[in-house]
Amino acid sequence: MKEKEILNLQLWQLLAAYIFVIILLVVVKIRGLKKEQEIVLSTVRMTIQLVLVGYVLAYVFKQNNYLFTIAIIAVMEIFAINNIYQRVQQPITKKLKKIIAIAMLTGTLLSMLYFIIFVIGLKPWYSPRYFIPIAGMLIGNSMTGISLGVERLVSGVQDNKDKIEAILMLGATPKKATQDIVNAAFNAAILPTINSMMGMGVVFLPGMMTGQILSGASPVTAIKYQIVIMLGILASVSVTVFILVNLGYKTLFNERAQLVRGE
């Protein structure tokens, strides 16, 4: 990456970008959409959060200490898991929350380590400049996958209560009684990742690749990284969702193979 090729934005250029927010606010005001507060809040939050994260990352990159990398990954995981609990519209039990956390941690950490240590061969392994953004992408995508998976699993069981009970009444196991629902939840959860792979490079240029190109990397280098990242995301989403649905359905039954109700 040649530093001189990077187009560094000046402060006035950054400020100029905010003009569009002002135009949007005027339009919203005229049309009486009552969204002004939300737009201002989201713009302010986005700015403060990114500025803070920029400084935090700059500090962490400078330290180049594995403890910082681990701490940042831990914070990301905690935020992601909490975000899932809040995003899922269905009621989730404590047991299911535990499974969500286990699936999220196991799935993302396993694929993270595999891709960073074996595929990319990062040295040192904790190099924050690479580890943190890559981990962020894996965690973020797995979070979306798990949210979808939980939603589909819980609603699938609720909507098919009669059918599941009828199957249990024949003497079948809860696993057999929910196999179609578990499969459908898995498919629904990995579908966005599959779809984005389908359109990648043709319908849109992915964010990471765009970022790399903007910051001076050659498109060919950027593409190589993007391919690895996409496969990493697919692995991470698949593993997390697989663990989630295969352990998650069990929390919807008690030890007497009865559907748990009213939670």
Place this chain on the structure above:
Amino acid sequence: MFILQNIKFKDILAIDELEIPKDKVSCVIGPSGAGKSTLLKLINNMLSVDQGQILYKRKNVEEISPMDLRREVMMLPQKPIMFAGTIKDNLEIAFKLLEEDVPQEQVLKEVLKKVQLHKELDIQAERLSGGEKQRLSLARVLLLQPEVLLLDEPSSALDENTENLIIEMVVEYVKGNQKTLVMITHSKQIAKEYGDKVIILKNGKVVNEVKS
């Protein structure tokens, strides 16, 4: 075969003592909300009692593997459940779910005849009427030959004529094969005619037991 002792389930059912005899037909009647379906679900452990115990072959149902118990004591819910595919798929699926060998086509045809469902095996199950779906569900359970049949109003969607034919067939099958039948019915007439024992439930309590 079943002995219920001092059982209580929420505020739905409270029975001090009830016996369900082996190789006999027991009919359960009573107004809606009396706890009839709950009683059947407690017997095959689809629900667990809050208090008391239910013995099956002198063993507490809570101590038997729920899958083994339900394979032997099989319940057919009132609302027929259909699976995607043909009539044949709907009959075979139970065996696939239980990982048992699927019977020959001839056996499937015979059971359809038994339940008065005169349709080809390759017809899509979703195209059947409510009454036909109910008979297909019954056929599915009969094919599995459980020791005890728990039927929740198996003829509620049938016309009077078919209803009589079906009940007569089930009772005949049970008697001829040393099986036990517990059947919820809305018809006092059926209970009186076929029941070796009639259990009358009201507000979650057994108000009368009649043996014929």
